[in-house]
Amino acid sequence: MPDGALPVLDVRDLKTVFQTRGGEVHAVNDVSFSLKPGELLGVVGESGSGKSVTMMSLLGLLPSPPADVRNGTVTFDGMDLLNVTPEQLRSVRGGKIGFVFQDPMTSLNPVYQVGFQIMEPLRKHMGMNKREAAKRAQELLELVGIPDAKRRLDDYPHQFSGGMRQRVMIAIALACDPQVLIADEPTTALDVTIQAQILELMKELRDKLGMAVIWITHDLGVIAGIADRVMVMYGGQVVEHAPVQELFGNPQHPYTRALLKTIPSIAGERAARLTVIEGQPPIMAGAPTSCPFRDRCDVAMDRCAVQNPPRYDLGDGHDAACFYDARTGGPRDA
């Protein structure tokens, strides 16, 4: 990864709120991050912490209402994606930015053949004719390890296994040689061997095309294996962010520390009971006025109840949003 290179994607102070009958849900609160060409950013965090909503917001994929992207800038290719015309956005999406989401709205359409769905972006963004697109679609399916690719182009999504559907989505996301790939839990249905193949493929595309990747996953093993940097989310915010070795070797935020303790191991003693992080996730009903992890934090201080901690820069590309300094065992800037 070229150090000091300009970011290919830069997100500042992104804020997304849902209007519901029960009031507002502040799903994403002032999230900022950037991504350099050829870099692989891993995103982890609690279920419901805002990982998917962050990425869908920046691509303008959330229906409004109920979603309201209130604030922020998303710089890509000299544009602010939050302030472009719908046509400009559509030409970026699925073209220079490829994506795989968990959301049903953006996944495979059950009534169209899989081949058609892969060929569509190729014809739209790359101007290919039908023959060229069909050939490329077959290549893409082979690339993601689908056996008998040519015949399977005519199949419908329900004829594929869960993991195969996921790989079809990855194939679609990669179709137009994107500069940025946003992948939201793209390998949850894949076994380890095929997952390893897909991860190899990602590294290859990064090296060959300089593709940058945002990889959202709950699998810390995957993060450890491929990410350059990791962003940890909790309660709609980035609570920690660091180079991968640093995050695993020297986690600073109490949530990250707790998270790393919960991983069951394939080697060593089998635990009688798995470790969980006790307590409930935050409700996120309003803009945060305290630390979202406070109720579950074992080192919480008075201050944590009245102030939301900012992201403290800890040097070497590491930052953490916490008033407690794990290195000294005391408050950070009392």
Added chain:
Amino acid sequence: MLDEGNKPLVSVKDLKMHFPIFAGLLRRRVGEVKAVDGVSFDVMEGETLGLVGESGCGKSTCGRAVLRLYDITSGSIEIDNREIGATPQTELRGMRPTMQMVFQDPQASLNPRMTVEDIIKEPLDEHTTGTDAEKREKVGELMDAVGLNRKFAKRYPHAFSGGQRQRIGIARALALNPKFIVCDEPIAALDVSIQAQVVNLLEDLQEQFGLTYLFISHDLSMVRHIATRVAVMYLGKIVELAPREALYAEPLHPYTKALLSAVPEPDPSLARATERIILQGDVPSPSNPPEGCNFCTRCPSVMDICKRVEPDYREVHPGRFTACHLYNDTNDTAGQTAGHEAQELTNKENLE
């Protein structure tokens, strides 16, 4: 191993589920996808049988077929002393409460026009009596149990994150206190802490109510934690089945060995250093499996015989089943390289 007197709750024999392939303008039948091609296994009462294997190898199809969500091609399925392999769908309805499924694809299995409360309550309405208030209370308890905030009961599925949706499916499957649950990747989209919470919950329920699970997962560390025994599938067939500890300590089948070596390590310094057996070659298509052993196109230990003769699935050590020619004659092959490894294993086990 299992206690004496433990009997199978589910007994599957030579189960096949083939899907027809139609092609051409006339949509003529030109072949079939042998998604599940002759599998046999028991699930003991109160145990968790883990089912693992590569994407597309037939795990979901197997789980669905066992619950008769399909009309199966052939084979026998006995659940709770009742043969249901050929039972018509209409007659199965009465049995549905005892056997449930947590589906792999949470968004496809939740009705987008129903609130979460109604989704979880639906099976209660269909199969139980009781007042609406009682049922609502039960829904609340189920939501607590899977870590969903009761305040969200009136929301629709789209307002939930991926992991939250998966938990709605689990709460629904648990609603009728079933005896047997097929869990198809029930925790795949959850973060590790909530995975742990759900797995602990499944274990608690098992202890409390003696539940029996078929647990489909590609997460080998989680399977190691939850399963009593583990079955490994490859291309429509079970290639190995063994008690948990034995399988992880000494996998017998070459495919199991490769699978275990590929588990990602949650430590970056180790992750980049560990030895992996990366399998060569493409996964064959289940509509056109290779001659002989299904794994022969990718097996690092392949022999001539493997390309001609399909290995029998049999018990090679007490409680350990595998289908591989390396273990053909476990007891008298000292001179043969192929049997050597198996011989070593036998010796080791004799010592123990």
